[in-house]
Amino acid sequence: MQARPRFADLYEALGYTFVDEKLIIQALTHRSADKMHNERLEFLGDAVLGMVIAEKLYLQFSAVPEGNLTRMRATLVKGETLAEIGSALDLGNYIRLGSGEKKSGGHRRASILADAVEAVLGAIYYEAGLDVVKAVIHRLFEDRVNKLNPKAHPKDSKTQLQEWLQARKQPLPHYEVISITGKDHAQTFIVECRIANQSLSTRGSANSRRRAEQEAANAMLGSLNDV
Amino acid sequence: MQARPRFADLYEALGYTFVDEKLIIQALTHRSADKMHNERLEFLGDAVLGMVIAEKLYLQFSAVPEGNLTRMRATLVKGETLAEIGSALDLGNYIRLGSGEKKSGGHRRASILADAVEAVLGAIYYEAGLDVVKAVIHRLFEDRVNKLNPKAHPKDSKTQLQEWLQARKQPLPHYEVISITGKDHAQTFIVECRIANQSLSTRGSANSRRRAEQEAANAMLGSLNDV
Numbered sequence: 001m002q003a004r005p006r007f008a009d010l011y012e013a014l015g016y017t018f019v020d021e022k023l024i025i026q027a028l029t030h031r032s033a034d035k036m037h038n039e040r041l042e043f044l045g046d047a048v049l050g051m052v053i054a055e056k057l058y059l060q061f062s063a064v065p066e067g068n069l070t071r072m073r074a075t076l077v078k079g080e081t082l083a084e085i086g087s088a089l090d091l092g093n094y095i096r097l098g099s100g101e102k103k104s105g106g107h108r109r110a111s112i113l114a115d116a117v118e119a120v121l122g123a124i125y126y127e128a129g130l131d132v133v134k135a136v137i138h139r140l141f142e143d144r145v146n147k148l149n150p151k152a153h154p155k156d157s158k159t160q161l162q163e164w165l166q167a168r169k170q171p172l173p174h175y176e177v178i179s180i181t182g183k184d185h186a187q188t189f190i191v192e193c194r195i196a197n198q199s200l201s202t203r204g205s206a207n208s209r210r211r212a213e214q215e216a217a218n219a220m221l222g223s224l225n226d227v
Numbered sequence: 228m229q230a231r232p233r234f235a236d237l238y239e240a241l242g243y244t245f246v247d248e249k250l251i252i253q254a255l256t257h258r259s260a261d262k263m264h265n266e267r268l269e270f271l272g273d274a275v276l277g278m279v280i281a282e283k284l285y286l287q288f289s290a291v292p293e294g295n296l297t298r299m300r301a302t303l304v305k306g307e308t309l310a311e312i313g314s315a316l317d318l319g320n321y322i323r324l325g326s327g328e329k330k331s332g333g334h335r336r337a338s339i340l341a342d343a344v345e346a347v348l349g350a351i352y353y354e355a356g357l358d359v360v361k362a363v364i365h366r367l368f369e370d371r372v373n374k375l376n377p378k379a380h381p382k383d384s385k386t387q388l389q390e391w392l393q394a395r396k397q398p399l400p401h402y403e404v405i406s407i408t409g410k411d412h413a414q415t416f417i418v419e420c421r422i423a424n425q426s427l428s429t430r431g432s433a434n435s436r437r438r439a440e441q442e443a444a445n446a447m448l449g450s451l452n453d454v
Binding site: 039040042043044046047048050051053054055058065066069070125126130190200201202203204205215219222223 | 267278353428450
């Protein structure tokens, strides 16, 4: 009995069989493993995925305003979602890593998986064109698209930050006006956002206190996501 | 003699003639003017443009690493570039604005033009598909693509911040290590970036001082661009 070809399970899971095996190998090669790595394909795949999802949402949710479409797309293409899809495709079994990266766990590993998903999609687009990659993406994202709630309002940064902290049982942030400068009709507010046990602070500046708080919360979300 | 149709000059400049005139009208309608405005088409067009430019760069600069492709793409699709293209297409003559927006000038006007360019591209994709919009985008961006310098290194955040400040004759930023936590092999550095006369500070956190400084500089660039 003949052994199953190397990528047979992956091709089945993707619903696409590569003609050029070198291409899928490159898409699954982290830069730590080889000079022919997947970063350029990831660049291409990220753009293709963003476009296919944008079109899908545009067509499927024809009465939903742009702000909600943007939020829905962000949910679908964020690293966390892509890492889940990479796991479901079992990409971890195929990705070639350098010896240093093999030991990395958790967050680092998720981001390698997410990048590989994008690179694989870029490679399919490169080899087979838009219609084929569209069919692959639609199938991979179908359940997630159907679960989206198009009516949910995009959450403002202060709300997002509060939920992020509550989910991790962290103390809530404090906002403090640091300075108000400028004439009455053109004031600039600088607000600091501080989280006690994170020893982190960020600032936001805007022409209203409310807006400066949102900017500071947004900067804090950025800092927390980088950690 | 018959009058030239309403959009004849624009169609000529675009190299594309809309079958459905309602679609180009919607693409040129700002939300201040009508309920049938261009924001959803802008969402679609932004994604289509990003993808077409990504593919163009991927194919044309086949030896250029991902970081440079990303930087090159950002130069091409940023609002400033799109506003220039909108001006060259004379879109200002066609855009429908509400009475409030008609008085707005400068920055606001540039961003309305840039959004309309994306919406028009989204509308072409919607009506005619990828190959047609690709041809339009390639022609609109041809000169700019050919002028790109693929060898320029993507600038790191500290360098970008320094250049941003120098261009505006502002004092240079100070970086200060706020805390170092964790065991030897897994330390976390928190670095604060501060600019004297901006009364602004941002923080970055990473597993090296150098990287934390870059994160703080990046957060500062974000704050400054918001102001």
